[in-house]
Amino acid sequence: MTDIETTKTTLNKFEKLKAEKDGLAVKAELDQFASIGWEAMDETDREHRLKWMGVFFRPVTPGKFMMRMRLANGIITSAQMRVLGEVVQSYGDDGNADITTRQNIQLRGVRVEDLPDIFNKFQPVGLTSVQSGMDNVRNITGDPAAGLDADELFDTRELAQQIQDMITNRGEGNPEFTNLPRKFNIAISGGRDNSIHAEINDLAFIPAYKNDTFGFNVLVGGFFSAKRCDAAIPLNAWVSPEDVVGVCRAVLEVFRDQGPRANRQKSRLMWLIDEIGLDQFRLEVENKLGKTLQSAAEKDEIDWEKRDHIGVYRQKQQGLNYIGLNIPVGRLYAQDMFELARMAEVYGSGEIRLTLEQNVIIPNIPDSRLEALLAEPLLERFSINPDSLTRGLVSCTGAQFCNFALIETKNRALAMIKALEAELQLTHPVRIHWTGCPNSCGQPQVADIGLMGTKVRKNGKTLEGADIYMGGKVGKDAHLGSCVTKGIPCEDLQPVLRDLLIEYFGAKPKQEVLVSI
């Protein structure tokens, strides 16, 4: 047997399906899928290849697909938001949308028969969902306050868009990067507070000066998976803003051409770095780039605590403000999306931004319009001043729509926070992240308190439960938290969380507060 034949016979299911037919090929077949319907479609096209167009079959709701967009730097216009609102509105009770932990939007309820129509609506407003799932590069994250923040060192918006355009051929789809060994995350930070969680990306750029010139230190290999979680490590490289897109391309080419593909549990970038060593990996990147990389700047400029952007903030532009609205667990309905679009147009510049904490920013509000905006009824639900636990709450999709989930997350997270806020008085936000399974989409390892779904046995019954993570530090000196307690049944979680909040986060029982007053 030749080497090629040996490789072929050992291809895992996912490598096989990519080798048989490029995922992006389904783009030309959408009309055909729409006419035959989801049940008649080839199973592999339906359950896997459609993800190259950002369309995800949901075994939990067969026939009602999820659609994951791409919003570089988390920026969306009011016209785009309205189009997304129209899509979910057309699905009635089945339709809604979620802001994701990568500053992005996912739509629910989508039917295959509507896909051609939906993509026709996306095109004129410049929306794309291409290459947002499976073995592709995920949404490119950047500072939520880019271009607004007087203290920023670099406005990340254009670079985030350029990286996305390079990877997706301006949203049309780019076969150069449709067959990576695994998913890939890229983030770029231009501020001082590491707002993009650089440490949990496969490739991240953080601000750093070299000889008084602005550029970025490069981190590589950060990732979470069910089997292994690692913070990104320094590549010992400093790049100027002009070289960022080129370095992304070079790293992706090395990953694509040399990344391990045999075992899906061992295919993320860090596994390649482990295999060939960091120095060799850096050399391979230089070879693809066609020039040598400069060594990293001695220190980076991440020296602030992470901000959540909830509230009202002055922009660097005289007389303008941005407001950050708390969207509980990121869930939006069509009417909310229309309202946000209207408010962005009436009070701002028609722009909306999303944060990694699943919240919304409306920028460019003149001083004279601020008061009227703050009186809008939507702000009663999407508060600029939420209670301390609501403010720091993040949750992945969970069992409502995700078949990997071991527990229901979003609704439970909201109910739990309400109950704890009724019991406790807190003086500062505590970041609680829920994730429905060890895949860690809700990033429990970056939280003050992280909750990871699991199954537990109690009184002879199998129940939904959670492992508890603590110690996640974001912003400067970011580091990952670790599991401190395993297998608490969800029904017993509230008192456990209450005790943690009292012991470690200065919470006081409300009755005690009343008595001491």
Ligand code: SRM
């Ligand atoms: Fe994730 C798979 C949802 C951010 C690690 N993730 C999934 C799938 C596609 C599984 C599935 O097919 O059901 C989930 C879709 C559920 C649904 O219907 O919504 C899913 N992931 C999400 C989102 C929506 C969570 C959220 O509620 O915000 C986030 C979408 C981001 C986006 O806009 O692209 C999301 N996922 C993350 C993150 C966080 C991040 O990127 O900062 C991680 C950990 C970081 C990382 O990837 O290194 C993450 N998701 C995973 C993994 C584990 C990857 C691995 O290497 O093993 C999987 C499973 C897989 O890829 O095999 C996964």
Ligand code: SF4
């Ligand atoms: Fe689904 Fe698990 Fe990701 Fe939550 S963490 S969205 S349950 S895959």
